[in-house]
Amino acid sequence: MDAITLLKDDHRRFKKMLEEGEETTERAVKTRKELLERLAAELKAHEKIEEEIFYPALKQYEKAKEIVLEGYEEHHVADLIVAELRATDVRDERWGAKFSVLKENLEHHIEEEEEDMFKKARAILDKAELMALGARMQEMKQRAHKAA
Numbered sequence: 001m002d003a004i005t006l007l008k009d010d011h012r013r014f015k016k017m018l019e020e021g022e023e024t025t026e027r028a029v030k031t032r033k034e035l036l037e038r039l040a041a042e043l044k045a046h047e048k049i050e051e052e053i054f055y056p057a058l059k060q061y062e063k064a065k066e067i068v069l070e071g072y073e074e075h076h077v078a079d080l081i082v083a084e085l086r087a088t089d090v091r092d093e094r095w096g097a098k099f100s101v102l103k104e105n106l107e108h109h110i111e112e113e114e115e116d117m118f119k120k121a122r123a124i125l126d127k128a129e130l131m132a133l134g135a136r137m138q139e140m141k142q143r144a145h146k147a148a
Contacts, residue, residue, distance in 0.1 A: 001131075001134045001135075001138065002127065002130035002131050002133070002134045003053075003054055003121070003130050003131075003133035003134040003137055004118045004121060004122065004130060004134075005134065006049075006134050006137055006138060006141075007046070007049075007050070007054065007113065007118070007137075008114065008118075010042065010046045011110045011113070011114065013042060014039070014042065014043070014046075014106055014110065015107070015110070017035060017038065017039045017042070018039075018102070018103040018106060018107070020035055021035050021036070021039070021099050021103070022096075022099060022100060022103055024096070025096075026090070026091045026092070026093065026095070026096070027091075028090075029090050029091060032090035032095065032099075033090055036082070036085055036086065036090075036099075039082075040082050040086070041145075043078060043079075043082065044144070045141050045144040045145060046141075047075045047078075047079075048140065048141075048144055049137040049140050049141050049144075050071065050075070051072065051075065052140065053133055053136050053137050053140065054121075054133060054137065055068045055071060055072065057125065057129070057133055058117070058120070058121055058124065058125075061120075061124050063120060063123075063124070064117065064120045064121065064124060067112065067116055067117045067120065068117070070112070071109070071112075071113065071117065074105065074108070074109040074112075075109075077105055078102065078105055078106055078109070081098060081101060081102040081105060082102065084098055085098050085099060085102065
Protein backbone atom coordinates (compact mmCIF):
# COMPACT_ATOMS: atom_id res chain seq x y z
CA MET A 1 0.00 0.00 0.00
CA ASP A 2 1.39 3.40 -0.86
CA ALA A 3 1.85 6.06 1.82
CA ILE A 4 -1.01 8.25 0.64
CA THR A 5 -3.52 5.38 0.52
CA LEU A 6 -2.51 4.37 4.05
CA LEU A 7 -3.01 7.92 5.33
CA LYS A 8 -6.35 8.29 3.54
CA ASP A 9 -7.55 5.05 5.15
CA ASP A 10 -6.69 6.54 8.54
CA HIS A 11 -8.56 9.72 7.60
CA ARG A 12 -11.72 7.76 6.82
CA ARG A 13 -11.53 6.03 10.22
CA PHE A 14 -11.03 9.38 11.96
CA LYS A 15 -14.03 10.90 10.22
CA LYS A 16 -16.19 7.96 11.34
CA MET A 17 -15.02 8.23 14.96
CA LEU A 18 -15.53 12.00 14.94
CA GLU A 19 -19.09 11.56 13.71
CA GLU A 20 -19.74 8.99 16.45
CA GLY A 21 -18.39 11.32 19.11
CA GLU A 22 -20.36 14.31 17.98
CA GLU A 23 -23.58 12.31 18.17
CA THR A 24 -23.10 11.42 21.85
CA THR A 25 -24.65 13.18 24.83
CA GLU A 26 -23.52 13.70 28.42
CA ARG A 27 -25.28 10.43 29.31
CA ALA A 28 -22.99 8.40 27.04
CA VAL A 29 -20.20 8.27 29.62
CA LYS A 30 -18.71 4.90 28.66
CA THR A 31 -19.06 5.53 24.92
CA ARG A 32 -17.36 8.93 25.12
CA LYS A 33 -14.47 7.63 27.22
CA GLU A 34 -13.86 4.61 24.99
CA LEU A 35 -14.19 6.63 21.80
CA LEU A 36 -11.78 9.30 23.00
CA GLU A 37 -9.18 6.71 23.99
CA ARG A 38 -9.53 4.87 20.67
CA LEU A 39 -9.32 8.14 18.72
CA ALA A 40 -6.33 9.35 20.77
CA ALA A 41 -4.44 6.09 20.21
CA GLU A 42 -5.15 6.14 16.47
CA LEU A 43 -4.15 9.81 16.23
CA LYS A 44 -0.90 9.16 18.08
CA ALA A 45 0.08 6.36 15.69
CA HIS A 46 -1.00 8.42 12.65
CA GLU A 47 0.94 11.49 13.78
CA LYS A 48 4.03 9.35 14.46
CA ILE A 49 4.17 7.90 10.95
CA GLU A 50 3.52 11.28 9.37
CA GLU A 51 6.00 13.20 11.50
CA GLU A 52 8.79 10.61 11.42
CA ILE A 53 8.48 9.27 7.87
CA PHE A 54 6.05 11.06 5.52
CA TYR A 55 6.61 14.70 6.44
CA PRO A 56 10.43 14.50 6.41
CA ALA A 57 10.31 12.90 2.95
CA LEU A 58 8.30 15.88 1.66
CA LYS A 59 9.80 18.71 3.70
CA GLN A 60 13.06 18.62 1.77
CA TYR A 61 11.18 19.86 -1.33
CA GLU A 62 10.55 23.60 -1.37
CA LYS A 63 7.06 23.38 -2.87
CA ALA A 64 5.90 21.12 -0.01
CA LYS A 65 7.82 22.64 2.92
CA GLU A 66 5.17 25.17 4.05
CA ILE A 67 2.27 22.67 4.04
CA VAL A 68 4.42 20.18 5.97
CA LEU A 69 5.32 22.76 8.62
CA GLU A 70 1.63 23.59 8.96
CA GLY A 71 0.87 19.87 9.36
CA TYR A 72 3.21 19.62 12.35
CA GLU A 73 1.45 22.59 13.98
CA GLU A 74 -2.01 21.19 13.32
CA HIS A 75 -0.96 17.94 15.00
CA HIS A 76 0.19 19.96 18.01
CA VAL A 77 -3.17 21.74 18.26
CA ALA A 78 -5.08 18.44 17.98
CA ASP A 79 -2.92 16.97 20.76
CA LEU A 80 -3.72 19.95 23.01
CA ILE A 81 -7.45 19.51 22.43
CA VAL A 82 -7.24 15.77 23.11
CA ALA A 83 -5.41 16.50 26.38
CA GLU A 84 -8.14 18.97 27.36
CA LEU A 85 -10.83 16.43 26.51
CA ARG A 86 -9.11 13.83 28.69
CA ALA A 87 -9.03 16.36 31.55
CA THR A 88 -12.72 17.24 31.15
CA ASP A 89 -15.43 15.03 32.64
CA VAL A 90 -17.42 13.50 29.78
CA ARG A 91 -20.63 14.57 31.56
CA ASP A 92 -19.51 18.21 31.51
CA GLU A 93 -21.44 20.25 28.95
CA ARG A 94 -18.11 21.65 27.67
CA TRP A 95 -16.92 18.18 26.62
CA GLY A 96 -19.22 18.14 23.59
CA ALA A 97 -18.10 21.64 22.56
CA LYS A 98 -14.43 20.67 22.89
CA PHE A 99 -15.05 17.52 20.87
CA SER A 100 -16.70 19.62 18.13
CA VAL A 101 -13.61 21.86 18.03
CA LEU A 102 -11.40 18.76 17.71
CA LYS A 103 -13.63 17.48 14.90
CA GLU A 104 -13.43 20.79 13.04
CA ASN A 105 -9.67 20.96 13.52
CA LEU A 106 -9.09 17.42 12.26
CA GLU A 107 -11.48 17.81 9.33
CA HIS A 108 -9.60 20.95 8.26
CA HIS A 109 -6.28 19.12 8.59
CA ILE A 110 -7.55 16.14 6.60
CA GLU A 111 -8.89 18.40 3.85
CA GLU A 112 -5.59 20.28 3.55
CA GLU A 113 -3.62 17.07 3.39
CA GLU A 114 -5.89 15.43 0.83
CA GLU A 115 -6.44 18.52 -1.34
CA ASP A 116 -2.95 20.03 -1.19
CA MET A 117 -0.23 17.97 0.49
CA PHE A 118 -1.04 14.63 -1.12
CA LYS A 119 -1.23 16.18 -4.59
CA LYS A 120 2.17 17.74 -4.05
CA ALA A 121 3.50 14.42 -2.77
CA ARG A 122 2.29 12.58 -5.89
CA ALA A 123 3.96 15.23 -8.06
CA ILE A 124 7.24 15.05 -6.12
CA LEU A 125 7.56 11.34 -5.27
CA ASP A 126 7.25 8.49 -7.73
CA LYS A 127 5.19 5.35 -7.16
CA ALA A 128 8.16 3.32 -5.90
CA GLU A 129 9.03 5.99 -3.33
CA LEU A 130 5.42 6.17 -2.15
CA MET A 131 5.28 2.38 -1.85
CA ALA A 132 8.55 2.30 0.14
CA LEU A 133 7.30 5.05 2.45
CA GLY A 134 3.99 3.20 2.86
CA ALA A 135 5.77 -0.01 3.86
CA ARG A 136 7.88 1.81 6.46
CA MET A 137 4.82 3.64 7.78
CA GLN A 138 2.76 0.46 8.05
CA GLU A 139 5.56 -1.28 9.94
CA MET A 140 5.97 1.65 12.36
CA LYS A 141 2.22 1.86 12.88
CA GLN A 142 1.99 -1.85 13.73
CA ARG A 143 4.83 -1.49 16.24
CA ALA A 144 3.11 1.54 17.81
CA HIS A 145 -0.16 -0.37 18.22
CA LYS A 146 1.62 -3.34 19.79
CA ALA A 147 3.42 -1.03 22.23
CA ALA A 148 0.17 0.71 23.25
